[in-house]
Amino acid sequence: IPANATTEDVFKSSVLLAESFSIIKQQLVTNPNMFDEMMQLHKSLKKTIAKIPGATDTAEAFVNYLEKIGYDKLEEAGKSVDVNSLYYKDYAWKLGSYCDKSLRLLQDSTSTLSPDIDPIEYSKLVVKFYIQAIDKGHSEAMENFPRLLELLELYPEIGPTFQTHSLQLEESWKFIRWIPQLVSYIETPIATFIFPSLFRVAEDYPKALYYPFRMSFEHYELEKHKLPEANRNAIEKINRMVHSPIMEEFCLELQRLTDPDHIMKDFLVAVKTILLGDQMNKDVLTSLYNQFKDLLLESYNSRMGKIPNSFNAKYKKGLESILGRNGVRLLDRTPLVYEELLSYYNSNVKDRFTTAQKPTEVLKSFAPWLASFKSGDFDEELEIPGQYDGINKPYPELHAKVASFGSQVMVMSSIRRPKRLTINGSDEKEYHFLVKGGEDLRLDQRIEQLFGVMNSMIKKNAFCSRQNIQMATYKVVPMSLNLGIIEWVDHTRPLRSCIESQNSRPIFWKNIKRSYQSWIVKHAPNSRNIAVPHYAAYTDSPKRIEDNYTSVSGMMPSTYLRDYVLQLASSPEAFLFLRKEFAHSLACISIFGYILGIGDRHLDNFLLDMKSGRLISIDFGHAFGSATEHLAIPEVVPFRLTPQLVGVLEPIGVSGILENAMTNILQAIQDEKALLLNIMNVFVKDPLLDWKKQAMVESKSQKSQVSETPSETEIVDNGGESNWYPQRKLDIVKRKLNGENPACIASTEIENGHSDKHYCKDIVSLTKGDPARHIRARVGRQCKSSREQVKCLIDLASDPSILGVMYSGWTSFI
16 A cells, blocks of 8 residues: 555555455355365465465465454554544444354354354454444445344344444434334343333334334233243333324224124134143233124124124124123133134134125224224324334324324225225325234235345346336235234236236136136046145146146237236337336346245236336235145245236247346345345244244144134244244245255255155156256256346246146136
8 A cells, every 4th residue: 555545545455455355265165175276276376375474274274364364454444444434334334244254154054164253252343333334324234233133142142232332323213124123032032132222212213113012012911921020021111112092092993994703713813822822821811802892792882883783783692602791701711612612603603794895885884983083183193104114214293194084995805805994194195005904914024124125135236226126015014913004005906807807708717717627627536625636637747737738828818918008008119118117027026036935926916007017016925935835736836927927028028028137136136145144034033923833833744734714723832843944944045045946946845845745756846847848957956147047947937837737726827
């Protein structure tokens, strides 16, 4: 470095050297034999290394030398910048990420070589410098915050360091983005170190914390007897800090939008959960009963609309005879009463209670309190949910408040019959939300969070940035373990509706579906189980499967969806724009969905934005490979790429606009796989999510389809035996990000869920493909590039011999 070098020059030079040492170190750790090869090929290099103090003639010693000198160079860079300078933000990030990369090498079980470092001290440095970088506004450091929670869980000894530096973070709003993750740890051993951060958010932004904390508090009520007194006191303190009577009323009243028969089913599931716990909690059971009574059994409750009242009139007497006066029988003889309730539900309520609801219903028919709500009647303001994104500083005083609610709700036709609610804002705008009762929306919320992080990753790719390729996201607000709201995306239409609008004869679509089903069914015509004919069809020849699939899909023009998009365009040039946006959004949905293992991509789980032509993916009930592992008819394809979608891309086709976009998206995410794996690690190991429940389902050999009956839906894991399950999910994602052949990964997932079934080898054989016809069967276990990986994905997704044996409800032929 020249003597007249500026501070900026010194800083950049030191950082560049440190990064160079880090790259060489990473290469040596990945391939230790490279060191000996270099020494043999480059005698001058061997002499140079021999002169370096501390660097001996072994790969391990040289890795340790590079580790130390890289760290020293970054410390040197730090001395050249003042803590208040513009460069300090980058310095803190560089040093923190340098130490973090070394820790990852130490934690990587596949590494044969790793630097000789103290993981506790390095973890403390990561915590210190990441939080300093977050404080200075470094966006990448902000996205890496979940890594600090992971390190805190791995090395609880760093707890005081985390607590000290998190308290030094100048602005508490920077915790908001990761509140769902913070509150998920309140029942764990590391909670002590997290409480101070939550106290700060509760003090400064109580409404940002209210809904996620309310969910964790529900679970806490079941488990609090296991926690130390200090932790219970801290949790109760936060609960008091965020308490909001109007928000509590709002959540209760939203519950009334759930159909009464579903409210009863959810009540049964909740009672079963308490029964399966290791200790009967009568306080929780009493609270549960009181809410059920308030929603359905209070005959003169002015807050009950005509629809719950009709349930009350029909079933109150029967239910009270089982539950006892004020639920006394439920509290005294819970297991017996649960069985009586379940029998009563199955015999009298299930599939028998109907209210003849119209597609649009009057709000007061469900919830008169919501229908009559006027903000002026209350001392406390009710914020419209979803206004805290954690990316920008919030100003709650400027947030839109609820002025009133629209008088009508739109009733959806899906099984749970969710309702679209209109909120009239204080800013004179209308806000639409889909209210979903009986569903835990935390998984959907986590998926949307991951989409946001992945969007940031692909922005750094030149092609994606230039083409403005992004996954469309929307707000998901879980409010309790069985209630949440989802932002309604305006100017959209479900893909199925778009396609079927081009042929409005219902018999046309029924005939096509019947043709597909009849060929499957003839493989086992006497079976009542819909899955059995599919298993038999797996053994048919790929050529016969393909011929039938081609015949069925040929019963309709492949241009229906293209024609619909063409109708949206005002000119030929406008259509080209819509097609490009369609293709790029499909590429994004496909690659994001593949990495996260999102399944069940039937036509109703796509929305088409009628203004931009972009597709929007919704409803993530099957994620992290569960559709492949756990559905009775395994979903093998990595994403949806069926004839109607391909038809929109013509005449360019899949190999043109779509494949190129997919390759760039995949490459961009693989370039930052460490960050994604870090965030996913925290997500899938979330102590309060139901990954362990699914693991228990597996361990009980219930690997086909979990029954919808309340007695079987809720399984509680009271032990630690199932920690392997989320780790297995992470390993699958890591293999995807490392470029493994998608057919090999799909085969693993099938075997994980179906290895003990007779049909497993047959569906695996179809998945692996034929070398004469399929690129995925020729490339080997590891793809040479992102482009080759994308070609294999497209090959698997569009293979007629796989599409031809899928579950008919997925409509692979459309």
